[in-house]
Amino acid sequence: TSITCSINREKTNVIMGTKIQLLWGQMYITDYIGEVKFQISPLSFYQVNPVQTEVLYRQAMELAGLTGTQTVVDAYCGTGTIGLVAASMGAAQVTGVDCVESSIRDARQNARHNGVDNARFAVADAGAFMRDMAAQAAAAGRAGTDEEGRPLVLLMDPPRAGSTEEFLRAAVQLAPERIAYISCNPETQVRDLGFLKQFGYGVRTVQPVDMFPHTDHIETIALIERM
Helix, strand or coil: CEEEEEECCCCCCCCCCCEEEEEEECCCEEEEECCEEEEECCCCCCCCCHHHHHHHHHHHHHHHCCCCCCEEEEECCCCCHHHHHHHHCCCCEEEEEECCHHHHHHHHHHHHHCCCCCEEEEECCHHHHHHHHHHHHHHCCCCCECCCCCEEEEEECCCCCCCCHHHHHHHHHHCCCEEEEEECCHHHHHHHHHHHHCCCEEEEEEEEECCCCCCCCCEEEEEEEEC
């Protein structure tokens, strides 16, 4: 489909640079998760196993218990994959946030391409964004709901390093009724679940999904509920 060159002159463990040169073809690829079509640019995060990604997200939606009455906050949303699947599977409204501008640009385009009008996406640090949402909810006396009074459900899929304490504290303050935490690193997930447990949340279910056959890596979905 395309050949691109990533320019990265930094001597760090970060693989991709911030500058991409198109050498041949087009600047994006397209893929489907179920019936939802996604356009993905080179710097945007996307799961590497689309077949199992559909299994992973379906499990996450079932655990989230969406009934058409909740607002979903999709943290670390990437190209909007989880949020747009949620929008098509029972979320009344979806709010996605990611710090990578190209990912949010893709997410907005993906929403338009799929005719999804109940999803919005913001470029921001997930922790700071959640903190601002929590502050607005507290000022309005509506912890656990959005501005329309709909219950909140948090979907989060952080990088291998897990979430930040700032984000988790903001999540506790925002007080969603349910959190579906997708992780590619069970060790950091356990650490984060321990933090949430201190603030009135309990782990109901942990479901592994084999995204990487013939390796020792798995993805896990944890359902966390407010006690």
